[in-house]
Amino acid sequence: MAATEQQHDQALKKFLDERPELRVELDNLNPLLAQAKGETAAQYREERLHEAFEAEAEHLGLFAWELTLQLTAATEADYQAQRLEVHREVAEMAGMDWLEYCELYGLAH
Structure with missing residues (x-):
């Protein structure tokens, strides 16, 4: 059961809620950068949020999914x-x- 889009949206919200400095940064992006990429400000902001999320996952040694x-499960066991x-x-x-x-990815089976 791969993570659903709804779970991912919840995870992004929680991720952003836990990082007020990132929210400030995303809320103050240069609109000219979005325009240069042919994106709306909202699209550009969303792209930067996804990049930050993926970078955090990589930093933690996790896949983004x-x-x-991790951010949406009710318990560690879940x-x-x-x-x-x-x-x-x-x-x-x-x-x-x-x-x-399991051996390749270091998983307990």
Whole structure:
């Protein structure tokens, strides 16, 4: 069960709520930068938010979808269960043996 768009939106909101300095930065982006990219100010802001979210995930050694699950799961146990479920789906889609996949990504199985 990959993270849904609704979960991701909730995670982005929580991520931003926990980082007031990032909110200030995003609220004060230069509109000329958006215009130069052919984007609206809102599109440009959203892109910068996603970049900050992905950078945080990378900093934590997570995939962005893992950070989404971490920020939206009710408990640590829920997060771990959802995370393993998505990893299983990825291993299946990749046609990889589960134990080999776990070893490759350092997962307890």
